[in-house]
Amino acid sequence: VDKDRSCVISDTELQQALSNGTWTPFNPVTVRSIISMFDRENKGGVNFNEFAGVWKYITDWQNIFRTYDGDNSGFIDKNELKQALTGFGYRLSDQFYNTLIEKFDRQRKGQVAFDDFIQCCIVLQRLTDVFRRYDTDQDGW
Numbered sequence: 001v002d003k004d005r006s007c008v009i010s011d012t013e014l015q016q017a018l019s020n021g022t023w024t025p026f027n028p029v030t031v032r033s034i035i036s037m038f039d040r041e042n043k044g045g046v047n048f049n050e051f052a053g054v055w056k057y058i059t060d061w062q063n064i065f066r067t068y069d070g071d072n073s074g075f076i077d078k079n080e081l082k083q084a085l086t087g088f089g090y091r092l093s094d095q096f097y098n099t100l101i102e103k104f105d106r107q108r109k110g111q112v113a114f115d116d117f118i119q120c121c122i123v124l125q126r127l128t129d130v131f132r133r134y135d136t137d138q139d140g141w
Helices: 011-017 028-038 048-068 078-087 094-104 114-134
Strands: none
Touching: 011 028, 028 048, 028 114, 048 078, 048 114, 078 094, 078 114, 094 114
């Protein structure tokens, strides 16, 4: 994976090593998001120890993705996304699910690939974290 032998795996190197199951390159935005979560020293990549965490993180997401990809198509459609996010504890409107599919469906097929599913969940979690930070009385407003 560390093609340039720098002892740091860059986002480009990680992207080349990953497969989303659709024979298309892994979403570079997703790769950068994952790298930023594990790059403790802000070096623009991950070292070997950090890479172990990255690999576990991706493997865990892959297992979740397979659980909710009910038709084994290699994609998550709107209903499967709804099942997944409901399973994570989210209660969202149908319109919001439509928005998520529209935003994260890079291939414009009404469904999201593995890498885009990860990105969707990362963004949703970040939005939730920010909302909770400002919703100090936890009333949802």
